[in-house]
Amino acid sequence: xxxxxxxxxxxxxxxxxxxxxxxxxxxxxxxxxxxxxxxxxxxxxxxxxxxxxxxxxxxxxxxxxxxxxxxxxxxxxxxxxxxxxxxxxxxxxxxxxxxxxxxxxxxxxxxxxxxxxxxxxxxxxxxxxxxxxxxxxxxxxxxxxxxxxxxxxxxxxxxxxxxxxxxxxxxxxxxxxxxxxxxxxxxxxxxxxxxxxxxxxxxxxxxxxxxxxxxxxxxxxxxxxxxxxxxxxxxxxxxxxxxxxxxxxxxxxxxxxxxxxxxxxxxxxxxxxxxxxxxxxxxxxxxxxxxxxxxxxxxxxxxxxxxxxxxxxxxxxxxxxxxxxxxxxxxxxxxxxxxxxxxxxxxxxxxxxxxxxxxxxxxxxxxxxxxxxxxxxxxxxxxxxxxxxxxxxxxxxxxxxxxxxxxxxxxxxxxxxxxxxxxxxxxxxxxxxxxxxxxxxxxxxxxxxxxxxxxxxxxxxxxxxxxxxxxxxxxxxxxxxxxxxxxxxxxxxxxxxxxxxxxxxxxxxxxxxxxxxxxxxxxxxxxxxxxxxxxxxxxxxxxxxxxxxxxxxxxxxxxxxxxxxxx
Ligand code: ADP
Ligand code: MG
Numbered sequence: 001x002x003x004x005x006x007x008x009x010x011x012x013x014x015x016x017x018x019x020x021x022x023x024x025x026x027x028x029x030x031x032x033x034x035x036x037x038x039x040x041x042x043x044x045x046x047x048x049x050x051x052x053x054x055x056x057x058x059x060x061x062x063x064x065x066x067x068x069x070x071x072x073x074x075x076x077x078x079x080x081x082x083x084x085x086x087x088x089x090x091x092x093x094x095x096x097x098x099x100x101x102x103x104x105x106x107x108x109x110x111x112x113x114x115x116x117x118x119x120x121x122x123x124x125x126x127x128x129x130x131x132x133x134x135x136x137x138x139x140x141x142x143x144x145x146x147x148x149x150x151x152x153x154x155x156x157x158x159x160x161x162x163x164x165x166x167x168x169x170x171x172x173x174x175x176x177x178x179x180x181x182x183x184x185x186x187x188x189x190x191x192x193x194x195x196x197x198x199x200x201x202x203x204x205x206x207x208x209x210x211x212x213x214x215x216x217x218x219x220x221x222x223x224x225x226x227x228x229x230x231x232x233x234x235x236x237x238x239x240x241x242x243x244x245x246x247x248x249x250x251x252x253x254x255x256x257x258x259x260x261x262x263x264x265x266x267x268x269x270x271x272x273x274x275x276x277x278x279x280x281x282x283x284x285x286x287x288x289x290x291x292x293x294x295x296x297x298x299x300x301x302x303x304x305x306x307x308x309x310x311x312x313x314x315x316x317x318x319x320x321x322x323x324x325x326x327x328x329x330x331x332x333x334x335x336x337x338x339x340x341x342x343x344x345x346x347x348x349x350x351x352x353x354x355x356x357x358x359x360x361x362x363x364x365x366x367x368x369x370x371x372x373x374x375x376x377x378x379x380x381x382x383x384x385x386x387x388x389x390x391x392x393x394x395x396x397x398x399x400x401x402x403x404x405x406x407x408x409x410x411x412x413x414x415x416x417x418x419x420x421x422x423x424x425x426x427x428x429x430x431x432x433x434x435x436x437x438x439x440x441x442x443x444x445x446x447x448x449x450x451x452x453x454x455x456x457x458x459x460x461x462x463x464x465x466x467x468x469x470x471x472x473x474x475x476x477x478x479x480x481x482x483x484x485x486x487x488x489x490x491x492x493x494x495x496x497x498x499x500x501x502x503x504x505x506x507x508x509x510x511x512x513x514x515x516x517x518x519x520x521x522x523x524x525x526x527x528x529x530x531x532x533x534x535x536x537x538x539x540x541x542x543x544x545x546x547x548x549x550x551x552x553x554x555x556x557x558x559x560x561x562x563x564x565x566x567x
Contacts, residue, residue, distance in 0.1 A: 002165055003163065004163050007165070008032065011172060014171045015172060015174060021041050021052040021053045023069065040067075041463055047427075047452075048459070050079055052430050057144070058090075058414065069109060070109045070113055074113045074116060080427070082419065093153045095153075097110070097111075098158060122144065123152040126156075128160075130163055130165040138172040184307070188306065191287045191317065192317065195227070202262070205235035205265070206263070209238055209264045215238050217311045226336070228246075228247045230246075238409075250339050261286045262287045274299040285304075288302040289314075291310075350371070380527055381442060384406045386409045388408075389414075390412065391414055391429045393449040394472065395422075422449040423452025425449055426454070441468065445471055446472055461540055469510075473506065473544055475503065476498045477498035479549055506544040515539045515540035516532075516536060516542070518543045520545045
């Protein structure tokens with residue numbers, strides 16, 4: 001005799017599932033999975049558990065699994081499912097549901113979960129007999145990472161979970177990696193011809209290339225052709241940012257002037273300004289590599305479509321002989337010279353903002369801002385090495401951190417992604433630490449973004465994960481107010497909707513949840529906190545960094561200008 005829970009657990013184990021992120025009430029399924037040798041990380045909110053699962057899917061290249069209760073558990077977990085859909089990451093959400101003979105009767109936590117998840121998934125199904133469970137799970141698991149990656153959902157009714165089955169239930173074996181797809185040789189030919197004729201070619205490396213682990217092939221392409229490359233936020237590190245052909249610091253110029261763009265695993269959506277004017281040269285010829293034919297020509301007509309698995313397509317380009325890869329001449333190409341010059345200028349600007357010229361006393365006593373705080377972190381921690389994984393969220397925090405912190409290798413940086421989801425940081429950091437047990441996870445987050453999921457500090461403490469969370473605290477969303485401006489705004493009844501309570505002690509939440517906390521208001525305090533937190537081996541650490549609340553730009557709110565006028 002076997003139960004549906006055991007069949008589920010044995011199937012997942014056999015398919016290769018090593019860890020499940022979730023929250024369970026009556027833990028029959030979770031306990032069966034643990035008994036089958038699968039690690040279970042129990043979260044405090046399904047939202048973070050599902051974020052963890054989709055991040056694990058991105059990092060591992062296999063579906064990240066999330067297990068929740070039905071009804072509200074599925075609704076909360078939908079956050080990660082939708083995030084996986086928008087980012088095209090493989091994920092499998094499994095939830096319990098009401099007994100098959102109670103459907104429609106107003107059962108406990110009843111929801112038509114198959115219907116609810118269907119628009120956000122590649123596949124959503126419900127077995128109605130124990131012996132069907134392996135087939136449904138295998139289909140969902142496979143569908144999540146074969147073809148274009150994305151989320152899937154499986155519903156397991158309560159009577160199946162607890163039910164007994166006496167016959168033989170064959171358990172599916174582990175699946176081989178997704179079959180590789182090659183691009184049409186004629187299109188390879190056309191792509192190389194376009195590149196041969198380009199004066200200002202540009203490679204854009206997206207997170208699809210990171211996901212596909214195309215690190216070596218893209219490096220080979222770039223080295224052989226001398227074509228400059230621009231990583232998207234999560235394409236960073238695939239070729240180290242420090243590479244001389246990286247033009248991340250000259251992004252605007254590169255996009256505006258490139259005449260041929262080789263787009264590798266990146267979509268022409270808002271992140272790349274829809275591939276057109278004014279931010280991208282509207283006359284540029286575009287060669288697009290993607291696994292999904294339906295992605296080709298979205299928002300901008302491309303000139304050559306290379307549909308296939310990125311490492312394979314790059315190999316086709318790298319090894320073609322007639323025509324072969326062109327090579328830009330570093331000493332004669334004005335394109336390369338101009339970009340290199342621009343990169344240098346912009347890097348110097350950033351460097352000056354991080355390390356302004358000031359007396360040692362000023363540097364020690366002055367309030368920090370984004371750049372000066374990041375400058376301290378950059379010197380204190382080995383950020384640009386493969387020892388560190390960067391998790392980044394929060395609007396300004398993420399934007400500015402992206403330009404300050406170089407990334408040393410592929411898949412070492414995760415952020416709010418295509419969906420611009422704030423609140424992913426804790427789930428992502430936990431997933432990253434589970435996937436990379438010997439690396440340090442450094443999460444650089446805004447105060448608002450951190451607030452979405454701060455309770456997951458308890459999850460991290462319970463799991464013994466030494467996450468290093470640096471909260472860049474400016475008392476608000478985008479920016480907040482100083483203590484006295486806040487009090488005045490309360491009194492005048494004109495508190496902006498983006499303000500948060502000044503100087504909230506996020507560090508103390510860490511202490512209360514079994515972690516460690518530091519409050520840093522200036523350079524020496526931040527340096528000391530980073531040193532002590534870096535030495536921590538088992539507990540999550542929160543460094544709450546108070547920065548100037550005014551934000552990086554002049555405050556644009558009418559109320560602010562009004563109060564300034566009054567002054
Ligand atoms: P970015 O945010 O870096 O611009 P996107 O998420 O917009 O990246 O785009 C990634 C693209 O990569 C998606 O369109 C996806 O279909 C594609 N992709 C994912 N895996 C592969 C693969 N193995 N081979 C080719 N393309 C892939
Ligand atoms: Mg903030």
